[in-house]
Structure formats: structure tokens, C-alpha cells
Amino acid sequence: MTAGGAWAEVVGQPDAVEELSRAAADPTAMTHAWLFTGPPGSGRSVAARAFAAALQCPDHGCGHCTACHTVLSGTHSDVREVVPEGLSISVSEMRALVQLAARRPATAPHQILIITDADRLTEGAANALLKAVEEPPERTVFLLCAPSDHPDDVPITIRSRCRVVPLRTPSGESIAQVLTERDGVPSDMAAWAASVSGGHVGRARHLARDPEVRKHREAVLAMPLRMRGLGDAFSFAGDLVRTAKAEATTMSETRDLAEREEMAVAMGAGGVGKGVAAAARGARAAERELERRQKSRNTRTQRDAIDRALVDLASFFRDALVVGSGADVPLTNPDREAEVRRAATEWPAESVLRRLEAVLACRTALDQNVKPEIAVEAMMTVLQRG
Known part of the structure; x- marks a missing residue:
């Protein structure tokens, strides 16, 4: 409650x-x-x-x-x-x-x-x-x-x-309740979104409301069992990074343009008379600072998008370890149980663990400002090789 x-x-x-x-x-x-x-x-x-x-x-x-x-x-x-x-x-x-x-x-x-x-x-x-x-x-x-x-x-x-x-991770029941009562999400969709959100209220809300978010999750969780060679690994890495960049660009374009227009007005764009030259120099400095902040924000947005995919991948390998060990605990992705059981059957526990560690290492590398393409490709090669 x-x-x-x-x-x-x-x-x-x-x-x-x-x-x-x-x-x-x-x-x-x-x-x-x-x-x-x-x-x-x-x-x-x-x-x-x-x-x-x-x-x-x-x-x-x-x-x-x-x-x-x-x-x-x-x-x-x-x-x-x-x-x-x-x-x-x-x-x-x-x-x-x-x-x-x-x-x-x-x-x-x-x-x-x-x-x-x-x-x-x-x-x-x-x-x-x-x-x-x-x-x-x-x-x-x-x-x-x-x-x-x-x-x-x-x-x-x-x-x-x-x-x-x-604070603790909210229960699936409490997340489903808030989605149904406060957001008007149908009860079956709310229950599903809560069950696969990993206790993340915002993630559950996005999954329940946005078909594109659900589609992207499906694509990410299908990757581990679809990789047959290094070509697939590099292809999936490129897809993941491109999708993150496209998402960041979509989120940033409108906001960046509005900020630039607001700054131009504030700096007296189009003005004439005394002081215009000095104002122009100040405007250029302010524009450079704005560009720096926008670039940093765009980088953060890209990394956050990649990280959401990495969290989904980590949850898949975690579920495979759970199934392989016979532990009586809920799966993070109960709707992917068939694929999880297949992975647990085809891969030894040591191989699953190496894959999970590769995902976590990729998250660490991104936090340390490693170029996303390099970090994700390195991870995908391990996921393919096992």
C-alpha cells in the first residue's frame, strides 16, 4: 500500500x-x-x-x-x-x-x-x-x-x-497498484510491467505506457541466444549504440534548439547601436558554455540509454544462473522463462557467470568514460564466446 x-x-x-x-x-x-x-x-x-x-x-x-x-x-x-x-x-x-x-x-x-x-x-x-x-x-x-x-x-x-x-526495492504488487490506481493502466498490463521492472517504478511506468520501450526490451533480451558468431556480436553492439544515440538525439534536439533560441533573445540578437560588439563577445562565450553543457547532457542521455539495455542483459544472465542453480526465487524476467531455461541448459554456470561479469564490466567502463562503441563491442565478444 x-x-x-x-x-x-x-x-x-x-x-x-x-x-x-x-x-x-x-x-x-x-x-x-x-x-x-x-x-x-x-x-x-x-x-x-x-x-x-x-x-x-x-x-x-x-x-x-x-x-x-x-x-x-x-x-x-x-x-x-x-x-x-x-x-x-x-x-x-x-x-x-x-x-x-x-x-x-x-x-x-x-x-x-x-x-x-x-x-x-x-x-x-x-x-x-x-x-x-x-x-x-x-x-x-x-x-x-x-x-x-x-x-x-x-x-x-x-x-x-x-x-x-x-529505501528498499518496492514490491511488484505495490508497483502494479500505483500503475493501476494512479496512472490508469489496465490491471493485466500493470501486473506484467511490475513483474519485469526489477522493482523500478519508473521503468514499470515506461514499459506499461510505451510500446517502443517494450519493443526495445524484447530486442535486447533476444540478443544472447541469437549470437552465433563474432559478426553477430559486432552487429548487435552497433545496433545497441546506434539506438541509444538516436534516443538521445530525439530527446535533445527540441530542448537544445529552445535553449539556443532563448539565449539568442536574452543576448539581444539582432540589436544595433553602442555596446553591440561587447554584447556579441559575451554572447559567443555564453554560447560556448551552452554547447558544452548540451554536449555533456547528450552524452549522459546516451549512456543512460545504453545502461538500461545493460541492466536488461544482466537480468537475463542472472535469471539463467537462478534457473541453473535450482534456486526457488522469482525470475526478473518471468515472461522470458523459456529462453532463460534454454540458456541455463545450453551454457555451463561458469559461462553464464562470465557473461554476467562482462555486462557489469561494460557498465563500469562506461562510468569511467570509455568510448561506448569500444565498451559495448568488448562486452558482446564475451557474450558470444562465453
Whole structure:
């Protein structure tokens, strides 16, 4: 079951909702810095946003008032959410945000800064944030989100000053319920999407709503058993990378053009008279910075698209290991059970494990900025060879 009000989108996290609701209502249970941890799809940023709404709401998260609506829609003047579009959060960006967070709230009880991917902070950005967390302004609250509180995700100096809220993978039943009741998805589609989402609410929603997402998943999960030679491996690698690039381009084109047009207007494109030359020089510098940010965002979008495919591949080999070992645990891809059993029969467990390790190594390589074509081709050769 899910909670109501501002907590309506927080799926399958009753313990966290209870703790956060108590803190929002009782100042003695409150602290200035929180760290939301949990696996992908557990709803870290959703929970942080709901908590921010409860902190700003006169009724501690009613879900109906102006404060709740504006926080949940991302338009509240005293709540700033950092969603890194590029590969990392820079020190300059964090310094600017920390300065804004230090201001007194304009209309609400708190000034709140939400950092949705704190694991992407550069070392300099983490140090800038640490100074603010160590000596926080009286009415400022920091809400950080990261996969875990491990030093690889969040520096121990920041972690030690935060109250940790661990989130868990939501159950398939709770995901199906929210898809049916809140998104209007037919119950059979909701149940299927929840069963193959790996506990990822957003993934389940995309699978339920978008036929193209379902088609892409089918193509990815069919790859392991279709590879007969190195030619197939390189062909599939090229298909995977091209699809990711096309998806990123589609997502970026309209937004990039709108940003460039907005900048041209802001910089006085077409103006005449004194100061035009100086303005033009400033515009060129701003355009270069915009191009840099757009390129970084496009790279991130490409890698995220590839990573979704890699997660699907990893889940296939994980299921093959489960079946091969005879373990009595649910499959991540119950709709592909026949193919999974075939793989478990044709490949020794050691071979399946090597394939799984190759997928995980590819994810690591992409995180370390290895060129996608090289990382994916290296993975596919292992998947073909076993």
C-alpha cells in the first residue's frame, strides 16, 4: 500500500514515510541534512521531494495546498532541486546553489536544497557542499540522494553529518497498484510491467505506457541466444549504440534548439547601436558554455540509454544462473522463462557467470568514460564466446 497526500508517489516505503512524516510534524525529530539511499527505482528523489513538500506544508504534507503543489511540481521559490544533466555536478554549480540555499526563505518555513544524484558530485563540489552542511544556515535543509552511503557514492565527511533514510526495492504488487490506481493502466498490463521492472517504478511506468520501450526490451533480451558468431556480436553492439544515440538525439534536439533560441533573445540578437560588439563577445562565450553543457547532457542521455539495455542483459544472465542453480526465487524476467531455461541448459554456470561479469564490466567502463562503441563491442565478444 502507498501513503496519501504528498506521499502518494512514494511507493512501497512505509517505514521511511513514517519516519519522515514524524520529522516534518515534530521539530525535535528534525535535522538539517538528510541522505536518501536505495537501489535504482526505489524512489529516492521522489521521497526527498515529498519530504520537502511536507516540510513546507502547514499540514505537514496534505498534498492539496499551494505549498504541496508547488514543491511537487518543482516551482516552489524556496525549494531548489539539482538534477545533473551532464556527467557530474561541478564545483561552480554547487557554490552557486549553496549561496542560494543560504538565503532566508521567502514564503515558507525552510529553504530546501535537493541534490538528486549526490554520487555525481566532483571532489570540489563535495567540498563546497560540505562547508555548507557543516555550518548550515538556521532555516536551510539539505536533502541528498545517492545509491548508498558508501564512500564511493557519498564522501564520509558529508555522510557523517546526514541522517540516512534507507529505501528498499518496492514490491511488484505495490508497483502494479500505483500503475493501476494512479496512472490508469489496465490491471493485466500493470501486473506484467511490475513483474519485469526489477522493482523500478519508473521503468514499470515506461514499459506499461510505451510500446517502443517494450519493443526495445524484447530486442535486447533476444540478443544472447541469437549470437552465433563474432559478426553477430559486432552487429548487435552497433545496433545497441546506434539506438541509444538516436534516443538521445530525439530527446535533445527540441530542448537544445529552445535553449539556443532563448539565449539568442536574452543576448539581444539582432540589436544595433553602442555596446553591440561587447554584447556579441559575451554572447559567443555564453554560447560556448551552452554547447558544452548540451554536449555533456547528450552524452549522459546516451549512456543512460545504453545502461538500461545493460541492466536488461544482466537480468537475463542472472535469471539463467537462478534457473541453473535450482534456486526457488522469482525470475526478473518471468515472461522470458523459456529462453532463460534454454540458456541455463545450453551454457555451463561458469559461462553464464562470465557473461554476467562482462555486462557489469561494460557498465563500469562506461562510468569511467570509455568510448561506448569500444565498451559495448568488448562486452558482446564475451557474450558470444562465453
